[in-house]
Amino acid sequence: MTLFRLALRNALRNKVRLTLAVAGVAVALLAFVTLRTAVGSWDSAAALARRDRLVTRQKMTFIMPLPKRYVADLRATRSASGASLVAEASFASWFGGRDPARPNAFFASYAIEGKSYFDVYDEMHVDLADVRAFEDDRSGAIVGASLARDMGWKRGDRVLLESPIYPSPDRLPFAFTVRGFYESAGRSGDEKLFLFHWERLDAALPTSQRGTIGWIVSRTPAGASTDDVAAAARTIDAMFAERETETLTQDERAFTTGFLGMASAVMDVLSILSFVVLGIQGLVLANAMGMSVRERSREYASLRSMGFSRRWVARLVLTEAALVGALGAVVGAFVAWLAVGRGLAPFFERDLSFFFPVFRVTPGTLALAVGVALVTAIASGVTPAIGTARARLTEAMRRVA
Amino acid sequence: MSASIELRGVCKEYLRGAATLPILEGVDMDVPAGAFQALMGPSGSGKSTLLNLIAGLDRPTRGQVTVAGTPIHGLGDGALADFRARHVGIVFQAYNLIPVLTARENVELPLLLGSLPRAERRKRAETALRIVGLEGRYDHLPRQLSGGQEQRVAIARAIVCDPDLVIADEPTGDLDKKSAEEVLLLFRKLNRELGKTIVMVTHDPAAAEAADTVRRLDKGVLQ
Ligand SMILES: Nc1ncnc2c1ncn2[C@@H]1O[C@H](COP(=O)(O)OP(=O)(O)OP(=O)(O)O)[C@@H](O)[C@H]1O
Ligand SMILES: [Mg+2]
Numbered sequence: 001m002t003l004f005r006l007a008l009r010n011a012l013r014n015k016v017r018l019t020l021a022v023a024g025v026a027v028a029l030l031a032f033v034t035l036r037t038a039v040g041s042w043d044s045a046a047a048l049a050r051r052d053r054l055v056t057r058q059k060m061t062f063i064m065p066l067p068k069r070y071v072a073d074l075r076a077t078r079s080a081s082g083a084s085l086v087a088e089a090s091f092a093s094w095f096g097g098r099d100p101a102r103p104n105a106f107f108a109s110y111a112i113e114g115k116s117y118f119d120v121y122d123e124m125h126v127d128l129a130d131v132r133a134f135e136d137d138r139s140g141a142i143v144g145a146s147l148a149r150d151m152g153w154k155r156g157d158r159v160l161l162e163s164p165i166y167p168s169p170d171r172l173p174f175a176f177t178v179r180g181f182y183e184s185a186g187r188s189g190d191e192k193l194f195l196f197h198w199e200r201l202d203a204a205l206p207t208s209q210r211g212t213i214g215w216i217v218s219r220t221p222a223g224a225s226t227d228d229v230a231a232a233a234r235t236i237d238a239m240f241a242e243r244e245t246e247t248l249t250q251d252e253r254a255f256t257t258g259f260l261g262m263a264s265a266v267m268d269v270l271s272i273l274s275f276v277v278l279g280i281q282g283l284v285l286a287n288a289m290g291m292s293v294r295e296r297s298r299e300y301a302s303l304r305s306m307g308f309s310r311r312w313v314a315r316l317v318l319t320e321a322a323l324v325g326a327l328g329a330v331v332g333a334f335v336a337w338l339a340v341g342r343g344l345a346p347f348f349e350r351d352l353s354f355f356f357p358v359f360r361v362t363p364g365t366l367a368l369a370v371g372v373a374l375v376t377a378i379a380s381g382v383t384p385a386i387g388t389a390r391a392r393l394t395e396a397m398r399r400v401a
Numbered sequence: 402m403s404a405s406i407e408l409r410g411v412c413k414e415y416l417r418g419a420a421t422l423p424i425l426e427g428v429d430m431d432v433p434a435g436a437f438q439a440l441m442g443p444s445g446s447g448k449s450t451l452l453n454l455i456a457g458l459d460r461p462t463r464g465q466v467t468v469a470g471t472p473i474h475g476l477g478d479g480a481l482a483d484f485r486a487r488h489v490g491i492v493f494q495a496y497n498l499i500p501v502l503t504a505r506e507n508v509e510l511p512l513l514l515g516s517l518p519r520a521e522r523r524k525r526a527e528t529a530l531r532i533v534g535l536e537g538r539y540d541h542l543p544r545q546l547s548g549g550q551e552q553r554v555a556i557a558r559a560i561v562c563d564p565d566l567v568i569a570d571e572p573t574g575d576l577d578k579k580s581a582e583e584v585l586l587l588f589r590k591l592n593r594e595l596g597k598t599i600v601m602v603t604h605d606p607a608a609a610e611a612a613d614t615v616r617r618l619d620k621g622v623l624q
Pocket of ligand 1: 394395415416424442443444445446447448449450451
């Protein structure tokens with residue numbers, strides 16, 4: 001018999017109350033982990049966006065095209081110091097392709113310029129052999145590894161896509177051959193693109209509309225400071241200001257956070273809410289503990305009559321609260337890990353990957369959740385513990401159980 | 402091994418609203434070491450109040466309480482708890498066992514206050530249970546015992562630390578005649594064989610006969 005064992009027996013005493021308390025802590029923890037994971041994932045969307053990458057688009061709207069010559073002009077541009085303004089430049093056009101056989105499978109498809117695109121997006125890893133096979137095949141495609149898995153596409157598979165924006169000349173879907181896959185470091189949500197040759201798209205257009213692209217992507221030279229990047233963006237826009245199509249150039253993070261900006265206030269609220277949930281659970285727990293302790297006031301008085309100090313009795317109550325909290329925390333952490341990691345994460349990463357690129361329960365989040373739940377549980381025992389320790393012995397003895 | 406009790410001019414008042422309610426009014430009492438005294442009196446006469454003062458569960462409003470040579474009327478909470486742990490075993494009418502602990506664990510509980518190793522605590526708890534005639538009931542929970550057996554577990558718990566003094570407040574109040582007799586027999590054994598000083602409050606004249614001396618408390622005055 002030890003204080004710990006007695007606290008444990010007391011905790012296990014009322015099975016219904018214990019089950020409810022543990023379930024309460026577990027549910028609060030689940031909510032906490034979900035909210036924290038969403039907030040963390042959200043932050044990582046901005047963190048993963050690159051500062052040194054620039055996106056140049058038509059000034060008014062993303063939908064309007066740019067002349068393809070702009071890419072060559074940008075590549076030729078020198079900065080004041082005489083070096084190239086950008087280290088790499090490439091471009092893409094939105095295709096909006098869909099597999100007519102699977103109209104519910106949504107993924108982004110871009111028409112790109114092969115190798116240069118992968119140079120700008122250097123976190124995309126493509127086997128050199130795949131790049132060569134892609135370059136050699138005008139109807140080749142490079143597909144994100146995650147998308148390929150979802151769709152069951154293998155190398156050499158024929159993929160038919162139709163686009164609402166670009167009807168093919170023969171009214172048949174565009175036919176592509178999968179030539180390889182790319183993997184993306186960090187953002188699994190980015191392994192969702194279907195990429196093919198821009199020439200293919202251009203050739204499908206009437207002659208008058210050829211030679212346009214969706215947007216330019218470029219990367220500033222290594223070691224460029226934030227100011228350098230901003231200056232480069234201004235230089236690009238100034239350069240095209242006098243031309244037939246004006247541009248707007250932003251670094252990727254500004255682009256991303258600008259897009260996410262509004263919702264980040266919501267995320268702040270969620271962040272606060274995640275702690276509020278545990279706070280409320282703490283109050284509920286405090287009430288349950290208070291009830292248990294009141295029912296046993298005679299037993300605590302009896303312990304004190306044997307010579308146990310007020311402190312010892314308070315510790316007994318706190319230990320019990322901690323045990324209930326710990327049990328709830330362990331169950332809750334497991335449920336959260338299962339529900340968020342196995343249930344919600346794939347959904348978020350697949351369908352909301354722009355907002356939540358990496359929806360993963362980190363050990364840090366779990367540890368924080370367990371820690372906060374434990375602290376809350378112990379805190380919930382403080383008032384009952386003090387009440388028990390302070391009770392006048394002779395009065396507590398008289399109280400009939 | 403045993404304690405004498407000495408009360409001098411002990412007064413106890415309770416506050417009821419603005420009024421003070423005198424319960425004990427100048428009680429003088431001497432219990433020699435090794436005595437077995439019974440305390441009787443009408444309900445509300447202050448018997449439990451007096452017992453609580455002797456046991457160090459409460460402090461008098463005025464007067465001196467000396468137990469086993471220690472003046473306890475001036476002790477602080479911590480010192481008083483220490484005093485109880487060292488010198489007093491208390492038995493209540495309602496047994497006050499911890500329902501989630503077995504007989505042995507209940508008896509072992511007060512030993513946590515000392516520094517005995519686990520095995521030794523267990524051994525002593527079993528010895529105490531043997532003294533009260535409950536060998537073979539070590540692993541029973543209180544609800545698996547009869548009232549008389551529960552009270553005997555409570556007595557084992559009261560003596561497991563080998564106190565000088567055993568205080569009992571109507572220990573047979575909830576028991577049938579036969580169980581009450583067993584408990585009283587046990588008290589006599591504790592008194593005669595183990596030399597414990599015993600003060601027992603009772604309403605039952607038959608129970609009082611187990612003691613050497615019977616004292617009466619009426620309206621806060623000890624006769
Ligand atoms: N904590 C308290 N606050 C106020 N009054 C109290 C308190 N404790 C006891 N009393 C009062 O003191 C008086 C004596 O109580 P006590 O319990 O000592 O009587 P008793 O002789 O043991 O009675 P019984 O035989 O019924 O157990 C009673 O009138 C009781 O109401
Ligand atoms: Mg009484």
